[in-house]
Amino acid sequence: MKRRVWLLILALGVVFAGCEAVQDLMSDGQGLVVADEKQETSNERLGYRDVDLTDVEIYDYLMLINRQNRARAINEQDLSAAWPTVPVSVIDGMLLHHSALWAVAEMFDEARAAGFSGLFVSSGFKGLDEQERLYDNGRNVFALPPGYSEHHTGLAVDIMATGVSQVQLAGSEQGRWMAENSWRFGLILRYPEDKQDVTGVPFEPWHFRYVGKAHAYFMFQNRVVLEEYIEMVRNDGVVFDFNGVEHFVLHTNAQNGIIEVPDGMDFSIYTDNLGGFIIMVRR
Numbered sequence: 253m254k255r256r257v258w259l260l261i262l263a264l265g266v267v268f269a270g271c272e273a274v275q276d277l278m279s280d281g282q283g284l285v286v287a288d289e290k291q292e293t294s295n296e297r298l299g300y301r302d303v304d305l306t307d308v309e310i311y312d313y314l315m316l317i318n319r320q321n322r323a324r325a326i327n328e329q330d331l332s333a334a335w336p337t338v339p340v341s342v343i344d345g346m347l348l349h350h351s352a353l354w355a356v357a358e359m360f361d362e363a364r365a366a367g368f369s370g371l372f373v374s375s376g377f378k379g380l381d382e383q384e385r386l387y388d389n390g391r392n393v394f395a396l397p398p399g400y401s402e403h404h405t406g407l408a409v410d411i412m413a414t415g416v417s418q419v420q421l422a423g424s425e426q427g428r429w430m431a432e433n434s435w436r437f438g439l440i441l442r443y444p445e446d447k448q449d450v451t452g453v454p455f456e457p458w459h460f461r462y463v464g465k466a467h468a469y470f471m472f473q474n475r476v477v478l479e480e481y482i483e484m485v486r487n488d489g490v491v492f493d494f495n496g497v498e499h500f501v502l503h504t505n506a507q508n509g510i511i512e513v514p515d516g517m518d519f520s521i522y523t524d525n526l527g528g529f530i531i532m533v534r535r
């Protein structure tokens with residue numbers, strides 16, 4: 253971990269905390285903040301501590317899985333039966349990561365309250381065998397090669413609405429509501445129509461991916477997909493205000509299983525599935 257990077261990004265946070273323009277800066281699509289070395293000096297007294305990665309929970313929510321990056325084995329204890337928590341197309345064997353399941357349940361409740369009914373989960377966790385079958389039969393043009401689908405994590409969920417076909421979903425009131433609101437539950441529309449060149453996947457208005465509320469908020473507000481978000485975090489780090497709390501998101505690599513985090517701050521650690529880690533600090 254480069255300590256200097258933390259110093260810079262936290263110093264900028266101090267500047268922003270007292271700056272009324274911060275909201276404007278964050279909401280204009282330029283949420284990315286580039287650190288400035290001049291601001292290092294004021295925060296050199298900040299304490300740091302080493303965190304042993306075997307002592308903390310490492311979240312899977314930001315794992316980048318696409319044609320270039322294979323899914324890795326997840327802890328199957330994280331999977332829960334989707335039924336009867338949410339309506340499903342097939343009761344038996346419909347599994348989701350428990351975090352994704354609760355997000356979907358919360359979203360369905362609010363959709364119903366907003367007058368949009370009939371939503372159900374049509375696909376969740378897929379084992380490798382199932383993805384191989386989908387891919388081999390050639391009928392599912394959307395399926396990624398076996399091992400390279402987010403569905404292997406249980407964090408991806410396909411959502412349909414009763415009486416609405418896949419083709420109709422994007423234009424339906426349910427599809428539009430989900431596209432605009434899913435971020436509030438920590439879910440992102442993973443393959444938007446205008447990002448096919450980035451994701452490598454055609455528009456899938458039914459495919460949502462759980463990333464957590466703060467990350468989903470930033471990605472939605474800035475219209476970036478997971479590939480772009482990870483790149484922003486890796487390049488310069490990202491700072492944003494969410495629910496009145498400053499969030500700092502940075503990339504780091506572990507050294508001998510140890511990473512360095514600012515002292516006395518609430519943090520979460522995520523694997524990026526690229527060999528590194530993403531740290532989110534809140535204050």
Ligand SMILES: [Zn+2]
Nearest residue numbers: 408409410459
């Ligand atoms: Zn899907």
